């Protein structure tokens with residue numbers, strides 16, 4: 001069955017509710033392309049999930065009569081594929097009326113996985129030579145590299161107001177022939193800022209009903225929220241393996257998320273042998289999750305789920321009678337850490353790429369091996385400044401290399417690096433002048449040379465110790 005969020009995906013910009021300013025900016029942006037305005041650029045539509053960014057992009061293309069070439073997160077966005085698909089699309093004009101192809105790159109803030117290696121650079125190349133309009137969408141604007149951001153127009157999609165959500169839900173109910181009181185719709189919209197999740201909740205609650213009341217909503221929403229807690233309690237109570245495994249089919253979470261829930265809560269409920277055995281099943285399960293990632297083969301999810309659910313039930317079977325105490329399950333702390341360190345990890349990857357480029361190695365080597373080495377080398381201020389100048393590192397990147405409490409030192413290093421770069425530029429200019437015969441006398445040269453050594457420039461090699 002088609003999900004309602006797909007069924008009711010807006011086809012025209014006027015059907016995209018809310019975000020009037022963003023829609024207006026989008027139309028102006030499209031006009032710049034139509035008029036071949038010299039200031040036309042690709043654009044980034046950014047804002048939280050489910051507020052209509054992708055829908056607006058498609059609706060725009062539909063209204064303009066533009067063909068759409070779309071790459072989304074599930075595509076293997078290797079640089080090679082990007083080159084083939086987006087490269088072709090961005091250099092040759094479409095055939096339909098309007099004459100453009102609109103290239104939509106969904107989740108452009110998610111370009112850092114292995115599959116996307118090199119993708120960021122490729123996108124930059126494509127947007128620089130674009131002959132067709134390109135729209136990137138992103139939840140996190142700062143998840144897109146600065147280089148790309150600088151080359152794009154930015155259009156923000158804001159959270160959708162509760163009243164707007166309610167009005168849209170009302171329209172859907174009407175079209176589905178469902179009688180629904182306003183209070184129930186308000187309850188669904190409560191605390192939400194996007195339409196996708198509101199529509200999904202409405203559909204789940206309305207299934208098999210021709211009328212929805214506030215009670216249906218309250219119980220419906222509670223059931224959905226509790227499903228992960230229910231599953232955990234079925235596992236930890238050691239219920240029938242087959243039943244629990246089947247119950248997991250209805251869970252609105254991936255095995256990748258479920259393993260974190262089990263991992264977080266298993267030690268809260270069990271200890272010693274049962275815990276050790278349970279953890280060993282989780283580690284086996286995790287290997288299959290790794291295979292899913294590496295090979296992009298989702299069939300392994302089944303084995304992973306089997307091991308984390310049935311394996312854990314098996315592992316704790318002897319301990320259940322001892323461990324019947326009530327435990328309040330907690331969401332995985334891993335999720336919290338991930339969201340807290342997201343920006344830092346991204347910066348780390350960008351730094352790895354920069355170092356890799358400068359040292360002709362790869363990103364992983366740069367990040368895992370060379371950053372720790374640089375941390376040691378950076379104890380020496382002069383060398384730190386020389387490398388910073390050579391690699392063109394920013395203050396944030398130097399701070400990252402220095403680690404905790406390195407902020408102040410990073411500032412000094414970057415300042416010194418700037419003066420080294422300045423000095424080098426002067427030296428180059430002097431060289432040119434010398435070549436052109438401007439500095440002719442030997443005393444001029446001696447003066448220039450002694451000035452340089454006074455400033456201490458150009459004496460040490462970058463990685464020289466001691």
Ligand SMILES: Nc1ncnc2c1ncn2[C@@H]1O[C@H](COP(=O)(O)OP(=O)(O)OP(=O)(O)O)[C@@H](O)[C@H]1O
Nearest residue numbers: 005008009016017049050051052053054055195196
């Ligand atoms: N502003 C809107 N007007 C009408 N429907 C919307 C709007 N926003 C979201 N929807 C509904 O939610 C669904 C998902 O929206 P869409 O894919 O456009 O969101 P998005 O902002 O691109 O999210 P993501 O960042 O996850 O890609 C649409 O198919 C539509 O049913």
